[in-house]
Amino acid sequence: MLEIQRIRLNKNQLAEKLLEIRKADFSNELNEAFRIDELKRNTQQKLDDNKSSLNKLSAEIGKLFKEGNHKLANEIKSETGVLKEKIKKLKDDFSQLELQLNEVLYQIPNIPNDLVPQGVSETDNEVIYESEFTKPEVNLLPHWELAKKYNLIDFELGVKITGAGFPVYKGKGAILQRALIQFFLNQANEAGFEELLVPHVVNENSGFGTGQLPDKEGQMYHITEDNLYLIPTAEVPITNVYRNDLLSNDDLPIKHVGYTPCFRREAGSYGKDVRGLNRLHQFDKVEIVQITSQEESYRALTEMQNHVEELIKQLGLPYRILRLCGGDLGFTSALTYDFEVLSLGQDSWLEVSSVSNFETFQANRLKLRYKSNEDGKPKLAHTLNGSALALPRILASLLEFYQTPEGIVIPEVLVPYTGFNLIK
RNA sequence: GGAGGAAUGGCAGAGUGGUCGAAUGCGGCAGUCUUGAAAACUGUUGAGGGUCACACCUCCGGGGGUUCGAAUCCCUCUUCCUCCGCCA
Structure with a gap:
């Protein structure tokens, strides 16, 4: 499996090389991997932000309970539902994208060394x-x-x-x-x-x-x-x-x-x-x-x-x-x-x-x-x-x-x- | 096959719901001391994602669940240990 970082950095070069030496066109797969990777990172950022918010609220609730301020703690608690829903949705999206990305990556062969002669058979x-x-x-x-x-x-x-x-x-x-x-x-x-x-x-x-x-x-x-x-x-x-x-x-x-x-x-x-x-x-x-x-x-x-x-x-x-x-x-x-x-x-x-x-x-x-x-x-x-x-x-x-x-x-x-x- | 117990960082080993990514020891790395080494002392030391860099997120055998919050509770799988049975 190719490293996604390589695809991120120079997918066009990789596609050219595969076409030139392996005589096979993988530009679609490479572009698709690139696209999904971007989407995935995007989703992850949103997911992380929401998790971060929830973590902060949780810490606060913990602190309030310890201080004995149960009323305020319970108030904040009731606000977490929306956040949890959001996180669940983003989590699903993320794992879906992860699967998709792997599926594409599995299809792309290794990049040949420069010594490899061009040829089809x-x-x-x-x-x-x-x-x-x-x-x-x-x-x-x-x-x-x-x-x-x-x-x-x-x-x-x-x-x-x-x-x-x-x-x-x-x-x-x-x-x-x-x-x-x-x-x-x-x-x-x-x-x-x-x-x-x-x-x-x-x-x-x-x-x-x-x-x-x-x-x-x-x-x-x-x-x-x-x-x-x-x-x-x-x-x-x-x-x-x-x-x-x-x-x-x-x-x-x-x-x-x-x-x-x-x-x-x-x-x-x-x-x-x-x-x-x-x-x-x-x-x-x-x-x-x-x-x-x-x-x-x-x-x-x-x-x-x-x-x-x-x-x-x-x-x-x-x-x-x-x-x-x-x-x-x-x-x-x-x-x-x-x-x-x-x-x-x-x-x-x-x-x-x-x-x-x-x-x-x-x-x-x-x-x-x-x-x-x-x-x-x-x-x-x-x-x-x-x-x-x-x-x-x-x-x-x-x-x-x-x-x-x-x-x-x-x-x-x-x-x-x-x-x-x-x-x- | 049956009955119990366990799985935590490179290793050993604490931690049983709220600053725990995790005490402590060993090991590793850097330094002080030394002609050099050892000892002693001081500091440092997991991984993945993400970012220009931060922030931030994830990981305590795997997967799922409960909860505002899980290393800690529940379910399930795997592996290891002890006892019993069977057996090359």
């Missing part, structure tokens, strides 16, 4: 790096065939016990998955990210805090009986740890890593997108999160970017890095780098990480602030997160890239975790 994303590699000299199979051939993943079994998109990992497939998780967690720990093991189910307030609610309600599994949601990413519980917090500047940056399964309904997905491990309803992911001061967030973004890149490099997979264009940029993000690994079996790129700086957009909803060392005043923090990494697509790319006539070769960095170096 993923074809406008900027490839800022692409690694070189040599194609293996074999008849390349897609990962779902490899998974079957070596008995690593059983998709049909998942359908039997749950439904499509819930695969069962078996034997060395399961061990490889666990090895990757362990590897990613250890790497993050070494890089100074403190590990958190968080709930996989969150309440409504947490969903609002990180922006999944109200807009993306349909993308989460909802436990209606208890009004809880299965997490679509560890970002939700981890970032919400700091909801409504006022931190000290010296606490920052806060760096966390967490492994969780992620649950996504993925309504509307179909076809080759959902083949094999490409898109699942439940998948494992290791997530890194940072909370920083306003000055430090872009340094932190670079640090996280480097961390993710290093993971992929250590696995030896071919990859590329994209800077997302305005049209493809997430609603809450100011700048996002996507990491994609090559799927040789499908001849396509698979997104395995998305590293974003949300600046104050999430923090504003979360009411996550810190006391600035500069002036001691509370300021909204900057929040960032990124996958490090999403498991299934890494697994897909890895199976396909390391397939040989003898079997699937395990990258050296993983061998200490798997205990084997070949799947045959």
Whole structure:
């Protein structure tokens, strides 16, 4: 959610920027927010004045009662009715305006960073790096065939016990998955990210805090009986740890890593997108999160970017890095780098990480602030997160890239975790 | 699941209808003293809204109510503690 102060100060500039970079016109929403905000403040002033009058009368009544002047006290008392009526009316108006304002604000996306390329769709994303590699000299199979051939993943079994998109990992497939998780967690720990093991189910307030609610309600599994949601990413519980917090500047940056399964309904997905491990309803992911001061967030973004890149490099997979264009940029993000690994079996790129700086957009909803060392005043923090990494697509790319006539070769960095170096 | 109790500022902890945004202690910050530090002493120290700045308004777990006036009374929800039951 954008800070209303920003809209107050330069709504036209913000509208221009959104149009230029995101190619979307939000001038109506911005103007509406501006209008409601003015009205709201106006109403508040009137409300406050009336309350102030009532407070003064009350104090006087109290004083008179104490002095024993009951007659005068009762006289004044009878005069308060009108004031109370007025206050009630203004109060209703005020909360109505507050609701309206929030409704509009929820619709306006984050303002992109200057680095974000203009564009309307993923074809406008900027490839800022692409690694070189040599194609293996074999008849390349897609990962779902490899998974079957070596008995690593059983998709049909998942359908039997749950439904499509819930695969069962078996034997060395399961061990490889666990090895990757362990590897990613250890790497993050070494890089100074403190590990958190968080709930996989969150309440409504947490969903609002990180922006999944109200807009993306349909993308989460909802436990209606208890009004809880299965997490679509560890970002939700981890970032919400700091909801409504006022931190000290010296606490920052806060760096966390967490492994969780992620649950996504993925309504509307179909076809080759959902083949094999490409898109699942439940998948494992290791997530890194940072909370920083306003000055430090872009340094932190670079640090996280480097961390993710290093993971992929250590696995030896071919990859590329994209800077997302305005049209493809997430609603809450100011700048996002996507990491994609090559799927040789499908001849396509698979997104395995998305590293974003949300600046104050999430923090504003979360009411996550810190006391600035500069002036001691509370300021909204900057929040960032990124996958490090999403498991299934890494697994897909890895199976396909390391397939040989003898079997699937395990990258050296993983061998200490798997205990084997070949799947045959 | 049943019966009781509790929720107050960064923390601890008073306050049971009228200058209470809230005593006191600890912590934090600034100063005095000191070569420096500690101790001691003095001062200062919550947040949000609003304003050019004041004024002013709001916040004592969340929501609602009673009252001229609520941290204080009533209803409701949540969480925690104690006891009982059940259980991985």
